[in-house]
Amino acid sequence: MKVKVISRSTDEFTRERSKDLQRVFRNYDPNLRPQEKAVEYVRALSAAKLDKIFARPFIGAMDGHIDAISCMAKNPNNLKGIFSGSMDGDIRLWDIASRRTVSQFLGHQGAVRGLTASTDGRVLVSCGTDCTVRLWNVPVATLKESYESSDNSVKVPLEVYVWKNAFWAVDHQLDGGYFATAGAQVDIWNHNRSQPVRSFEWGTDTVISVRFNPGEPNLLATSASDRSITLYDLRMSSPTRKLIMQTKTNSICWNPMEPMNFTAANEDSNCYSYDARKLDEARMVHKDHVSAVMDIDYSPTGREFVTGSYDRTVRIFQFNGGHSREIYHTQRMQRVFCVKFSCDASYIISGSDDTNLRLWKAKASEQMGVLLPRERKKHDYHEAVKNRYKHLPEVKRILRHRHLPLPIYKAAALRRTMTEAARMKEERRKAHSAPGSISTRPLRKRRIITEVE
Template identity: 80%
Template sequence: MKVRMISRSTEDFTRERSGDILKVFRNYDPALRPMAKAVEYQRAINAAKLDKIFARPFIGAMDGHADGVSCMAKNPNNLKAIFSGSMDGDIRLWDMATRRTVSQFPGHKGAVRGLTVSSDGNILVSCGTDSTVRLWSIPPPGDWEYEKSINIVSEAVAVFSWKHAFWAVDHQWSGNFFATAGAQVDIWDHNRSEPVNTFGWGNDTSISVRFNPGEPNLLATSASDRSIVIYDLRMSSPARKLIMKTKTNSISWNPMEPMNFTVANEDANCYSYDGRRLDEAKCVHQDHVSAVMDIDYSPTGREFVTGSYDRTVRIFQYNGGRSRDVYHTKRMQRVFCVKYSCDGTYLISGSDDTNLRLWKAKASEQLGVLLPREKKNHEYHEALKERYKHLPEVNRIIRHRHLPKPIYKAANLRRTMVEAERAKEKKRKAHSAPGSISTQPYRKRRIIKEVE
């Protein structure tokens, strides 16, 4: 006689990591779940509220400088290393994991204005107002002695003296050349004590320089005459020049779309351009209430971070007109430099109060090891917020930010001025002959002229 039995595996009917809880099998037929959208909407509201509850972006401060932090650089071959230079000539290498100084690089007699690291991660290049460029050997991570309180003091490998002060420096993403900005744009080789090439367009001082991540011979600079100039090392003269209404303080190329770059401007806005078409900005990023001092793209190319004179750090989508998040503390002063970490998880800001601050790129992100169920839960909440972000209640919770009172008042005043200007222009157009006044789009209105 044969007896048929039903045989089932225990693993198929129990959840992971808990043998006593049974799995719940759901039938997702819409006819059986008439309240599915209402339930999901309520879950989206709760997910947005939980983001606000758990938003703790500030991780810690790295204190050690005696003067304001003026520039920073990251090592492409080391995730937890960050270099900082201050206005008194002090250069430090920090370990972000322990938030302590690993090494110091003494030698500059004036303010350090530029720092950059070579593409192989072995050489640090610094420049400053003492008219010198210094090359330093970076200590390997194996030499970082955590148990000792004495920092490693490094000596300069080479010192290049020149005729004028320097305001910025940047190294090729792949190659041996680096560029300095000052009275002119100079191209240097590691093994040459004088520039191998010099560029200039006009007599104004260049204040920032950035090499293109995709094309090693292409670089962009901004100058104090409100111009943005694109140079090509293979040509004897500059390629393109763009003049804006206000000065550009910093430039950053999008690492995933190397034809696009974003500039931090003195008029409290950032402008994204396509290098192939400079007659208008692709996008205008506005939310700051004072001059934007520095900008840096995330390694993913989807976001960038800005630091401003208004004492805040803001995160923007690469194609978003408004900031996704704003970071500030009571003690933080004017922010002069900002950087993304090499993995895009953290932000580092350097300000006038001598501190470097470490932030989370996502304010409510849970740090540490996540269990599989926790990870799925976070992904589900993100999907819900993305699906229902256009609805008023969810959108209001996501957009709401608490701001310091001076910044809140300045933002209201700025909004009033913009609306008054718009109303004035509308009235002028209404009382003029038809077609006599042409209205330019906002992204094009900021540009004066383009020079070939």
């Protein structure tokens, strides 16, 4: 006699890692769930509130410099290495994971104004106000050693190139052997030559920043103290295009995913995104800072960029967003001179006037560490319902709210009052003038004085 029995696997009806919890099966037929949108709205509201509860962006400070930090550089060959240079000539290599100094490079007699690493990460190039360019060897194994064992010997530069003027910035080709320095002119250097292989000059003012294009190695953009933004091509004997704005641009950064676009950090507390093929107007104006924007750096994904400002804050912008999605500040942080995204887009490093490097999370409420599959699904679901209901007033108010320091709050309110007063004045002037006699330029074109071919 044969008896047939029903056989079921326990794994099909219990949750992972929890054999005592029954798995819940849901029928997603909308006819059986008439309150689906109401339930999801409550979940979106709860997810927005949880974001505020768990928003702890500050991870820690890397203390070691004894003067203001003026520049930083990422190591493209190592995920957790960051270089920093200070106003007293000290250059350090930091291990982000342990937040301590791995190596020191001593040799500059003045402020270090520019740092960059070669594509393979083995050569560090530094320049400063002592009119020298120094090349340093970066050992690959230093990040695995302890601070005591790696810092006993003084690092000697591989090469020292002495020039006739001070330097303000340096940048290395992403794919190539050249690097460019900015000062009284733009000089193109080779690792094996003590003299520049080429020099560019357009005007007599000091060039204060230089950046190579990540997609086209022969194209670079510079900004100068005469309020100009200039594009150069190494394959041509003269500069390509020049743009003059109303205020000075302190730093430039190309979008790594859209290499034809770049964003300029300006002295008027705004950032301007341009298309290098059409410079007559800005693609986007990014507003929220209340003082000069000193530095800017794009995320490796190209979807966001981070800015550091003279108003003692760090802000994160969407590449196509007019206002910042996040603002970071501490009570002791002073004027921010340099900011960088980590190579995995998970962290932000800022260097300020108070001699500290600070490490932040790119997403303030992100859970650190290894996530279980169930936890990851929960986070993804929370993000989905927040994006679905972010336009509703209550969810939007919670997601947008940020606590600001009192000086920044007052300065932002004053800027809004001034902007509104200028707008009303312009409207009244147009209303009491002959039709068509006064033309209003849009904000994307208003900051540009002229474009020089």
